[in-house]
Amino acid sequence: MLKSIQWKMVIIFVLLVWLAMSIIGVYIIQAVEKDQVDNVINNAISNANYLEYMLEDKMARPYEVQAMVNSWFAGQINQIKAVYVFNKDKRYVAHEGGDLRDPAEDSIIISQALEGKVAEDFNRFVDLKNNYKSIAIPIVSDDNEIRGAIYLNVNLSNINKTIGNIKSILTSATIWAMCFTVLMGSILSRTITGPIKEVTSKAEKLAKGEFDHTIMVRSDDEVGKLAEMFNYLTVRLKSTLNEMNNEKEKMETILTYMTDGVIAVSTDGTILHANPAAFKLFNLSQDHVAEKNFDDITEMLGLSFRHEDLFTGTKEKNDLIKIEDSTIRYSVVPFKNEAAETAGAIIVLQDVTEQENLDRMRKEFVANVSHELRTPLTTIKSYTETLLNGALEDRNMTLKFLNVIDSESDRMTRLVKDLLMLSRLDYDKAQWNMKEIDLTKILTDCVYKMDISAKQKKQSITLEISEDIPQTIGDKDRIEQVIINIISNSIKYTQEKGKINVSMWKEEEYICIKVQDNGIGIPKKDMDRLFERFYRVDKARSRMLGGTGLGLSIAKQIVEAHKGKIFLDSIYGEGTWVTIMLPIVSSVN
Ligand SMILES: Nc1ncnc2c1ncn2[C@@H]1O[C@H](COP(=O)(O)OP(=O)(O)OP(=O)(O)O)[C@@H](O)[C@H]1O
Ligand SMILES: [Mg+2]
Known part of the structure; x- marks a missing residue:
């Protein structure tokens, strides 16, 4: 509790009040004391002067002196504790009152009085403690001759009583002032510490991420300004954090959806981040990367790349790597931390397989x-x-x-x-003569035309056309070109006396044409590339037969321009069959 500013302030206030009251008290007591003592002494001196006047010519007669002293002392009972009379030779003549103090102790002031001075002891505090003060006055005759001295013990107990009263008044006033100070101080300091406490509790909430709390600004002073600044700070912090979050989300979305792979690696080889594209390019899953180091991954992929190579000049910073069937281009860019030291590297990966x-x-x-x-x-x-x-x-x-x-x-x-x-x-510059066509007639004509070449090789061509073939839209010459190429392939790549079957039927919204032979067939490995330009299974044989390897790729382009499909299937050594599917279209548009 004493750690709080509120109580520290209260303690300071109380100490200040106590100090002020003490200083004031000391001054008051000293002033009162001096005044009172001076009063009493002056009074005593003037009363003693009367005794001196009475005694000045009676010093030779001790009995008279004693009688005089007795009658004078009776009138001074409250003020004077004791009175002594000495002759000019410092010999005792008469005395009255208690013998509290041996006048011999004060023989100096008695001697001073015998020299003609009014003397008093100088230690006021000792006197007060003893409740009396000693003074001595000379007894001087009319012709200025010193005849003796009167020594008095002046009673100070009344002064001590007065001072005691003042002290107790001051003490109680101090106590009251201190209590009042505690009360007022705690109220006052609460007005200062209250808003500070509020700011502290709101700051705690802020640290937990609760930004919806504001502080009531109650005053225009420093504390009010603090509250105002705190509210401003909260708003700024919230908007800055929002901006940062938005930026982060934007970056994350970009990284997640970009097609290029991005991997961030620290200087010690730890993978800091890898986006989904990077996982895909490296054929890895999140589990592969978790807890793994860049070097583990490259080793797993069979690459000779190590993380040190990213930061030294030992490897190209922009090159191609082969992972299985894909070609990947990588570029490495180092990044720095706030101290402008290299903190890691960003590797950007691009799948260039298709391009290659x-x-x-x-x-x-x-x-x-x-x-x-x-x-x-x-x-x-x-x-x-x-x-x-x-x-x-x-x-x-x-x-x-x-x-x-x-x-x-x-x-x-x-x-x-x-x-x-x-x-x-390729450049979409082909002129298409799209018209209604009769595929039954076209196919029959093509087979008829090709029959001559087939006969030369003693091959037989059979034709089967179902009866429900509708009219459709297409470019007659081009379709013919396709069919002739396919049939001529079958003739070319089928041995003598081979059999070629051409058929056509309707399947849903397509018209299908199939050319099947029992020729040399095509090995499995070549199947995928047959539609590529200039691709021939056996270059020498094709060339000898007059082929350039462009027929099938042209056929594919033409069929696709008609929104149709073309497939080729084959069993090596047994035969080949090509199927064309053309959509049934009822009008040119
Ligand atoms: N019916 C088939 N039987 C066996 N091989 C075939 C058959 N059809 C095509 N091929 C193979 O596919 C290759 C490509 O055929 P494509 O028609 O594109 O070219 P080509 O016939 O050699 O030349 P072009 O048709 O330009 O005169 C041929 O070289 C041949 O090796
Ligand atoms: Mg051909």
């Missing part, structure tokens, strides 16, 4: 195109040179060579046409 694949495909495409164009050109060039070098004379040879040159130019023309077609499809 596209890049590889683009390079392959360019290489393929140049290769496909160069091969016929080389053939044409060498045949032409041979002819120019004299082979022209041989008519048979010339005819054979010109046929080769012709077929190689056709091949180049076809290739360029296919490439142009693909590029138009």
Whole structure:
């Protein structure tokens, strides 16, 4: 309790009052005492002067002196305790009253009186304690001759009584003042400490995160200002915390939903944060990362990267890493703490697998195109040179060579046409002649056209078309191109005397066309890449058969432009079947 400011203030007030009252008391008592003592002494001296006057010519007659002293003393009974008369030789002549004190002790003042001075003892406090004071006055004759001395013990007990009264009044006044001070002091200090207590309790609540408490501002003084500032502080703190929370949430949302992976690693390799994209890129779950160090994770992924490499120049800060089938680009950026020292590093991970694949495909495409164009050109060039070098004379040879040159130019023309077609499809520049089409007729015509080539290989083509095929919308020439490519593939990649079956039926809102052969088939590993440009299972064989590897990719683009689907399935060595599904559309729009 005594620790509280309120009680400290009360104690200080009380001590101040006590000190003030004590100082005042001492001064009052001293002043009263001096005044009283002076009064009594002066009175005694003037009374003694009367005795001196009576005794001045009777000193030679001791009996008269004694009688005089007796009658004088009777009138002074309350003021004088004792009176002694000495002759000029300091010899005792007469006395009256109690012999409290041996006049010999005061022989100095008696001697002084015999020298003609009014003398008194100087120790006022000792006198007061003894309740009397000694004075001595000379007995002087009319002709100024010193005849003796009167020595008196002046009674001071009345003064002590008065002072005792004053002291008790002062003491009780002090006690009352102190009690009053305790009361007033506690009320006054409470008005100061009350708001401070309120601020303290509100601050405690604030520390617990309760921001909805304000303090009533009751005054305009320092304490009022403190309350006002506290309220302002609460509001500012609340809004700052809200802002920080919002920022944090924003950051967390960004980190959670961004497609790039972000990992924060401290200088000792502890993983501070990893966002879901980072988990996904590294094929990890939260459990993998919990309690784990950056080095444990990289080791688990089989990477040679260690956390020290993030902060030293030993590894590239921007490079590619391979994790299973994915290619990931990482960039490392160090971050600093408030003291501007490196506190860790942020690693940003980007899945560039698709980009890498596209890049590889683009390079392959360019290489393929140049290769496909160069091969016929080389053939044409060498045949032409041979002819120019004299082979022209041989008519048979010339005819054979010109046929080769012709077929190689056709091949180049076809290739360029296919490439142009693909590029138009790529850039959506293809002109579509969308009209109502009769797929039954188209398919029958295609099979008819291809029958000639099949016959050359002694293959048989059978055709089955269900009767409920409706009309639909499409580009006749392009659909024909697709069907012919698929049937021609079957013819090309099926041995002599093989069987090819072409069928068409309606399935819900689709018309399905299936071309099935019992040819060489396609190995499983190549199946996924068949629709890629220039992809051929057996390059040499395809080339020999006149293929460039663009047919299926063009077919896929055309079918997809009709909002249809194309699938290829095959059993290696047994046969292949391609299914096209075209949606049934009733009007051009
Ligand atoms: N019916 C099939 N049987 C076996 N292999 C096939 C069949 N159809 C396609 N293929 C394989 O798929 C590859 C790609 O076919 P695609 O039609 O795209 O090219 P291509 O026939 O070689 O050349 P293009 O069609 O441009 O003249 C072929 O090279 C062939 O290896
Ligand atoms: Mg083909």
